[in-house]
Amino acid sequence: KNLQNFGKDVTTNISDKLAGAFTGGAVMAGISALAVGVLAAGKSVMNFAGNLQDSSDAMGVTVEQLQGLHAAFLGGGASAEEVDKGISKLLQNMDTATNSVGPIRDAFDKLGVSFETLSSGDPSAVILAIADGVKNAKNPTEAYAAALELLGKSGKKMMAALVEGRSAIDETSKN
Numbered sequence: 001k002n003l004q005n006f007g008k009d010v011t012t013n014i015s016d017k018l019a020g021a022f023t024g025g026a027v028m029a030g031i032s033a034l035a036v037g038v039l040a041a042g043k044s045v046m047n048f049a050g051n052l053q054d055s056s057d058a059m060g061v062t063v064e065q066l067q068g069l070h071a072a073f074l075g076g077g078a079s080a081e082e083v084d085k086g087i088s089k090l091l092q093n094m095d096t097a098t099n100s101v102g103p104i105r106d107a108f109d110k111l112g113v114s115f116e117t118l119s120s121g122d123p124s125a126v127i128l129a130i131a132d133g134v135k136n137a138k139n140p141t142e143a144y145a146a147a148l149e150l151l152g153k154s155g156k157k158m159m160a161a162l163v164e165g166r167s168a169i170d171e172t173s174k175n
Contacts, residue, residue: 065124068173075172076160087123089152094118094126107146111137128166135165 069087070080078086097105098119108118111133117125130147137143147162148155155162161169 065173069124069127069169072169072172073158073161076158076162078154078157078161082154082157086151086154086158087127089154090123090126090150093150094121094123104149107149110142110146111150127162128169131162131164131169132166134159134162 066084066087070083073083073086074080093104093107096102097108098115111130113126113129113133117129120126130150134140134143134147144159147159151158161172
């Protein structure tokens with residue numbers, strides 16, 4: 001009861017001071033603008049969460065995995081959109097490489113990504129294998145080119161994190 005009375009006193013005091021500083025219409029307009037801003041922010045958060053869920057569903061990874069990958073590559077300068085594009089391109093190339101031989105399969109081979117890892121269908125596991133391939137490459141130029149072929153244009157922004165290897169990406173994505 002004391003807390004309720006205290007809350008009423010504080011609310012009344014603030015309202016009285018605002019009413020003294022502004023006309024009643026200005027206070028109401030300010031409160032309305034604040035409410036609209038809060039609602040817009042809430043809608044924006046809900047849209048972001050919905051987009052994240054949609055992206056994770058489309059890519060076959062959990063929301064947590066996708067958020068982790070976003071975090072890992074964000075540090076290297078890639079946006080969430082660029083990471084999503086890179087993963088989408090990777091998924092296409094994973095499908096190609098598991099169903100045929102050719103330049104795409106050769107790119108995975110250059111990075112040491114096993115057929116077993118590819119055929120798992122887990123883009124997170126494949127990205128970690130690519131990161132190890134880039135980090136441990138005897139020919140960094142060749143590894144960089146192979147990673148770009150597999151990840152598309154977005155791979156350029158993802159490269160800073162890839163060169164750190166699996167353990168760095170894994171560590172960042174879990175935090």
